[in-house]
Structure formats: C-alpha cells, structure tokens
Amino acid sequence: MGVGPWVGPWPDGDHWDRELLAGGDRRNVIDRYRYWTREAIVEDLDSSRHEFHVAIENWQHDFNIGTVVRNANAFAAQAVHIVGKRRWNRRGAMVTDRYQHVHHHPTVEDFVDFAASEGLSVVGIDNLPGSVALETASLPRRSVLVFGQEGPGLSEAVREVCSQVCSISQFGSTRSINAGVASGIAMHTWVRQHVFETERACGADGADGAL
Known part of the structure; x- marks a missing residue:
C-alpha cells in the first residue's frame, strides 16, 4: 500500500x-x-466536513470505538465524542484518528451540555422497544448520533436525553449487530438523507429552471 x-x-x-x-x-x-x-x-x-457528530459510550473499554472513528472519518463527520473512559483501543481506527477530531466527555452530563451548546439533536441508535426504524426515520441535519456500549447498549442516562431513538432492521437470529457496524449504517443514512437527496433536489430544480 x-x-x-x-x-x-x-x-x-x-x-x-x-x-x-x-x-x-x-x-x-x-x-x-x-x-x-x-x-x-x-x-x-x-x-x-458534514454537520453531524458521532458519540459512543465507553464504560467498559469498548473495542468498537476504533471502527466508529474510522467510519466517522470515511463519512466526514464533524467529530467523534467518547463518553466515559478516556482510554480506548486505537487499533481499529487504522490511524484515521490522526485526521478526525475526537473529544472526550467524562460524564453523560458533560456530553449533553456540549450537544446543547452546539444546538445538536441527540439521536440514539439502538434496537430498543418503541424505537423508530432507521430506514424510515428522518435524521436532523444538526445532530449527534449516539451508540451505546457493546452488550448493554445505550445507558439509561443517554436514553433520557435522546430526541429520538432509531433501530436498524435485522432479519437473522442475532439480537444485535455491533456498534462499529451500526455506526457505519447510521452515518451512511445521514449522508444519504442530507447529501445525496439534497444533490438530487438541486439537480431537479436546476432542470426545471432550464426549461
């Protein structure tokens, strides 16, 4: 390479x-x-960079964080926010953390204060009862997509501050997919809604204006 x-x-x-x-x-x-x-x-x-942020809870040294950072770099997220423990395994990031802004928030309260100061809607990604299917949800342009710890998912404290919680439809026997995979799907959904669909709309407007 x-x-x-x-x-x-x-x-x-x-x-x-x-x-x-x-x-x-x-x-x-x-x-x-x-x-x-x-x-x-x-x-x-x-x-x-795009207008969305990404956050992941890190209470038990989640090994998915590196993949989340790598995905955030690939989809040009504004920043990644790690909530909980500061230390995380950087191997999965494949050195992309050198080019991606990564911030640490020791508590959920600190993270929520940051989101409020930036005018960001907190959107949880988890397959919880009452969640909205990501495939049909409308993600806010100014948002932070939050992923929970592998296993327990989003903490109760984060669930309480989410403006909405979206789930990723699954069709096999497993109860969940890991946070690294989920983050890539959710980020691509935001890009599809706010980049590709905007470009298509602008193209249509341009075509109408040329007639």
Missing part, C-alpha cells in the same frame, strides 16, 4: 511533506492526500 519517493522535481506548496516526498507515503489516505502533511489534510477535511 502507498507510493514510493516522488519522481521528478518536487512540487511547490506548504502542504507538501518533504520527508514523505523523499521517502514515500505509505499511509492509509486517498490518492488526493499523498505526500501532504497531516496538518494540511486535517485543514482540508475541516473545510468540507
């Missing part, structure tokens, strides 16, 4: 990393960011 040293005259610009140009770039980044400095990549991502 990756590319070797830059061939030919070096390009100009502060976003280029001279060590990578000389030695090659074998990081887990898309081709657009080859040979860029980490700071330049983060700055560029910050210019186009």
Whole structure:
C-alpha cells in the first residue's frame, strides 16, 4: 500500500511533506492526500466536513470505538465524542484518528451540555422497544448520533436525553449487530438523507429552471 519517493522535481506548496516526498507515503489516505502533511489534510477535511457528530459510550473499554472513528472519518463527520473512559483501543481506527477530531466527555452530563451548546439533536441508535426504524426515520441535519456500549447498549442516562431513538432492521437470529457496524449504517443514512437527496433536489430544480 502507498507510493514510493516522488519522481521528478518536487512540487511547490506548504502542504507538501518533504520527508514523505523523499521517502514515500505509505499511509492509509486517498490518492488526493499523498505526500501532504497531516496538518494540511486535517485543514482540508475541516473545510468540507458534514454537520453531524458521532458519540459512543465507553464504560467498559469498548473495542468498537476504533471502527466508529474510522467510519466517522470515511463519512466526514464533524467529530467523534467518547463518553466515559478516556482510554480506548486505537487499533481499529487504522490511524484515521490522526485526521478526525475526537473529544472526550467524562460524564453523560458533560456530553449533553456540549450537544446543547452546539444546538445538536441527540439521536440514539439502538434496537430498543418503541424505537423508530432507521430506514424510515428522518435524521436532523444538526445532530449527534449516539451508540451505546457493546452488550448493554445505550445507558439509561443517554436514553433520557435522546430526541429520538432509531433501530436498524435485522432479519437473522442475532439480537444485535455491533456498534462499529451500526455506526457505519447510521452515518451512511445521514449522508444519504442530507447529501445525496439534497444533490438530487438541486439537480431537479436546476432542470426545471432550464426549461
């Protein structure tokens, strides 16, 4: 994976990393960011991140957090919020945490205060009684998607502050899917509703205006 040293005259610009140009770039980044400095990549991502945030509870050192961070990077979430223990296993993130904003909230109250200060609707993702099917739910544009601890799911404290709780429809024998997988499905749902459908609507408007 990756590319070797830059061939030919070096390009100009502060976003280029001279060590990578000389030695090659074998990081887990898309081709657009080859040979860029980490700071330049983060700055560029910050210019186009989406409006949703992601949070996951971490009371028992959940091994899904790395996957959640990796998914958040893939879907350009504003930030990931870890509620509970600060330490988490970064292996599953595949180094994407270097390019994704990750914040820690020691208590649910701290997390709720942050969400309120940013005007974010707290949307729980869990297969709880009375939950709304994610496939038919409308996710708020300004929202934070919250995932519970593997096993027990969302804590009671988080359930109480959710504006809505959405479940992911399942058709097999298992009671649940892990939080890492669920996070990817939920983030893609937000992107489908607020990016793809918006683009389709703009395209339709443009077509009507051209007539």
